[in-house]
Amino acid sequence: MTATALETYDPRTFRARTFDDAAAHFRDGTDTPRAYLERCLETIVACEPVVQAFAALNEAGARAAADASTARWKEGRPLSAIDGLPIGIKDLLETRDMPTQMGCEAYRDHCPQRDNAAVWALRQAGAVLLGKTVTAELGGSQPGPTRNPFDLARTPGGSSSGSAAAVAARMLPAAIGTQVGGSIIRPAGFCGNVALKPTQGGINRGERQATSMSTHGVHAGCLEDMWQVAIEIARRAGGDRGCAGLFGPPTPPAAVQPTRLIVLETEGWTVLDDLSKAGFAQLLESLQGAGVTLLRRSAHPWIEALEKAIGNAGAICNAITGWENRWAMRNLVDEHPDGVSQRAKNTLARAEAMSPEDYRAALLARETAQLCHARLAPLADAVITLSCPGPAPLWPGDVPGAPLAPHPTGNAVFNYPSSMLFAPAVTMPLMSVSGMPVGVQLMGQQHDDARITGLARWLLGTVPPVVVR
């Protein structure tokens, strides 16, 4: 067990595993991708038994890929800046050399022998596919076994539980996650990662295109790796069908100081604990002290209009996603009545009570909110809000006989807005509360992925992290 895996979290001292600094030494020969991989594997040996971030590991395949990468760097011909980067793939994405079990009993030992488009692109870029990371069942809220590395009694968040936890425990420099409601930014916020949930359609989902709000994204230990992984995928596999794909430079965007930021409360404000509120207030004071103008809902009727339009974002998002998953879920439950959790069956029952008109109403609410958000473009550089409603909650498991807990992997209440707005979001590990990470996110206009990454770089380099005990 390394100390890191069970340490109390302090954003001022925590050092995640990063790749871009190591790659410099691949060039001069003082380090190699194979040696880098072995360091990851050592941490995995130490931490994985308690963290349980992986649904599958392919050490042999990873070592072979790392050796090939080592040879390319030695020849001075790496395939990309992430050649040799060990990465985890959320277990919703198909991989030809590992099972794809989706955290669901019905898919136990499912081995589709195919690569998701993003997985294909990562291989083309030379990344080392080390394992499949645990997902909550089918990307929903039924938890997998993964624990939060900073407190094993707490959830790592979901549904990208394993991706967030593997990066937090320094087992990997980066991992692929996916988000429909809050499945990237929330676990990343609970685990002290940086992460990008791109503009809707930014990264080609390949076969994972069942719903209109799902996105592939990247969890990482630093913004440089986060951006590089995202852009290397998009340069090779583009975006979703019908979408232009991720826009931005081929290397990490430079830090840019924001002039104005909109502070968004979202539905999350009413459920936020006082310590996290106080910490966020302190962070915002630092920002103002650094010369950033903050605009709140009282400052402009258009900001108030957006707050109102996203005031029931959770209900809108859950209606849309439930309806869109309805037929696939009905088929799965009919085929495997015992292979799907009661939580997922309850979601299906709610979806099956909907009519096409209910769905159309939810779509209109989403489009209205997108219009309100687009209106704000000239007012500020981006939106700032929390990534999660305080630190990760305790997760002792459901109580037999009692109603199912509503949010076993935490509440996505701060994440529904960026999902329904199709907006890019980056979470930054800028706070800790009671020794646990609490992420802070920037949200941009559609296609502002590079811009908010540059703003996040400035914040991480300038604003002192806040520690609330």
Place this chain on the structure above:
Amino acid sequence: MTATALETYDPRTFRARTFDDAAAHFRDGTDTPRAYLERCLETIVACEPVVQAFAALNEAGARAAADASTARWKEGRPLSAIDGLPIGIKDLLETRDMPTQMGCEAYRDHCPQRDNAAVWALRQAGAVLLGKTVTAELGGSQPGPTRNPFDLARTPGGSSSGSAAAVAARMLPAAIGTQVGGSIIRPAGFCGNVALKPTQGGINRGERQATSMSTHGVHAGCLEDMWQVAIEIARRAGGDRGCAGLFGPPTPPAAVQPTRLIVLETEGWTVLDDLSKAGFAQLLESLQGAGVTLLRRSAHPWIEALEKAIGNAGAICNAITGWENRWAMRNLVDEHPDGVSQRAKNTLARAEAMSPEDYRAALLARETAQLCHARLAPLADAVITLSCPGPAPLWPGDVPGAPLAPHPTGNAVFNYPSSMLFAPAVTMPLMSVSGMPVGVQLMGQQHDDARITGLARWLLGTVPPVVVR
């Protein structure tokens, strides 16, 4: 062999099998869904050996479903207006009780045990799922065994080959097809069907959502059945994720006389034979004689702008679809090197030569064309053009050693426009050339599906069909 199946086609005398008129007799007890089904099966016994429209038949399941329907009608409680309607499902759509082989060797004996969302909706409405209809391989252009019922030496068109041929041979009153480029309207045009290719996203594709231009649609013997099948699906399963779904009345729209129609040439004009051109001119004269004003590209610069924007529609559509299918096809070819045709492999090779920027350029061309089309809304009620470039071509098969024929199932040159414009299209059997059907289509603005169905009803009821020998 019934005479119908191999008769020369004459649109003035041909009578397709229809359902809405029969259903009237289910109410008074002089006919039953089971008896209706048996009449279809008799035709299938007679014609199927030479037409080869079906990839699978489920007579036992269909008879059980027809008996259940008969009981419901007897009790005066049919599930819908299409309760008891025997229907064919294009073999790209998953069905829980029949194989889904997609016309592709790699999927031989593939039995996914799942229902596509549209299939689920048809069952809910009481339709009788009689068989899977042959598709060209994976919805592309590698032909299946199906022949054109009006001349067995000719293609029925593709990729919805079996759906079009089964309706033409009176084996079924309706069948589900799908279109990405021209896969519904073209075979329906070659086979004398009516058919609806809905507004993009109008009918829930369920798992068949790999590309941004594919749609489910309906082939039928009459407009009443065509509309009823489409709306019964949409009322139960809605549209694609993110789409509002098909709009329109719960029963077939009434006939409406158009005031003005735009005559669109499309890329197809230059490859059209003289007989078909003359026939179409005669049809347009009849329309003018009936008081309809026709607007051509010379009449308005906006019409000219649309003609220019769709002047290379085929190349744009093929680039978009090739790119979007690229990862699924690469996986399939890697997994089953001998299970995919050379034609499909050639398409994959072209897609793999594309960059994300090539794809973005094609998307921009598509969006530009959509803008030009939307501008025309106030100018006319709809667009009129041919459904196919003349009668179905002969298809003797590829010649060993020679290059692969470019269009074995016919050229989609008149169909790419409605696909790339996301526009609804209805084809009408209003012409025959040399004893073969040549369809005429109406294309509307997005969500004008019901409107063009009403206009088509007027045309079919008013304009004398044209026979060119």
